[in-house]
Amino acid sequence: MTQRTVLVVLFDGVQSLDVTGPSEVFAGAEKHTPGTYRLCTASPDGAPVRTGSGLTVVPDRALSDAPGPHTLLVPGGEGTRRPDPRLTDWLRRHGPRAERLVSVCTGAFLLAAAGLLDGRRATTHWAHCGRLAREHPAVEVDPDPIYVRDGHVATSAGVTSGIDLALALVEEDLGRRAALTVARQLVVFLRRPGNQAQFSAQLAAQTARREPLREVQHWVTEHPDADLTVEALAARAALSPRHFARAFRTETGTTPGRYVDRVRLEHARRLLEDTGDGVEEISRASGYGTPEAMRRAFVRALGTSPAEYRRRFRSVPTRS
Structure with missing residues (x-):
């Protein structure tokens, strides 16, 4: 079975749950079926980052030393408002090489800034959809779904929808039984349909x-x-x-x-x-x-x- 490298990008001001939620899903799938996923985290220079809630996260390495990912996961957070140019430049050069590009919440702004969402349908947290559409008119922004798939690019809404999307990707890779096992461990639904509205x-x-x-x-x-x-x-x-x-x-x-x-x-x-x-x-x-x-x-x-x-x-x- 092919092992898929999941590379999670880190930066100052990142939303910690955008990182840990999907990471727990892929880690749980690796425990269920060993040899399927390899998790790796990387920041622009390899230095620790401070999340929006004040936690410090130590990455595995610098982006320049990161392995070529099968799934490149870009979380959101306050740090996406003024993104590190080193990060957007790296995404612009290396993002197209990933087999899957995934963003959680306002991580979509980083993909858009790197030109990776141009001509694609995408979503983000409902409170930021208007801004994403204004700042990146080449992106077709859909404010309703909890996540959107457009080819090999997947974007999701607020924090917990990143878990939904990660479970959907695990189901796609390993089948429903593996995804259901992970969902039960995390005490969440197997997955909400991507078309489900973001709020009541x-x-x-x-x-x-x-x-x-x-x-x-x-x-x-x-x-x-x-x-x-x-x-x-x-x-x-x-x-x-x-x-x-x-x-x-x-x-x-x-x-x-x-x-x-x-x-x-x-x-x-x-x-x-x-x-x-x-x-x-x-x-x-x-x-x-x-x-x-x-x-x-x-x-x-x-x-x-x-x-x-x-x-x-x-x-x-x-x-x-």
Whole structure:
């Protein structure tokens, strides 16, 4: 079996979990199947680096002495705001030689600065997607998924999504059983689908300032199977449908319909992840009415069917 070298780049201001999360995944896979991964860390000059949380990390070597990697992993952190030119220059020269280029969180900015994301679809932490798009217009930035694969380049969102991506790569390399073993050791899901949204409906929308609108938001999340038309929600807020729709969008940043769609999708996801309820039962409980309506919503938003979504998360018996 071919051993794959995973080279993790270090720099001052790096996010420690961006380094240790994926590293633990690959190290766990190496323990499960010896001889499959070789982990190596390197900083621009081989000197210790200080992470954003104040920890000191000692690299194995300098980048100039680093082995040619199969997987080159670039973490994020505050240090990506003013990157070391030695690092971006090294990435520009050596990045294209790696069989896989991987970034975690704002590590995407380092890949972009080195020109390695030009013409590619990529993501980063949702709070920084706008900046990535502005500073690097040649990159097609997708703010929604927890990770994006474009050819041999993979970019991920915030901290824990780096673990999801690393598990997906282990599954690709060694199979589902090995990835599942590592996931169980780390007490995480085998892997969330890359198309899963980065945050919940409640986080995606702002909380309305006015009490009637806040009450409607809470009521929607607690009753996804109810009549959630604009007319019905406007009646709960004691507003006309037109006034309600305008006020809701102004105060939450999204339309009532889109908010309802997100709540229902999130509710269905949780039931698929945490229960053994059948798809038909979940579709009714989540307000879709029919399994086909729920399937269309999942494919549109996540690029996968409810059945496939559940398979990736859990192995639970379902009730017909």
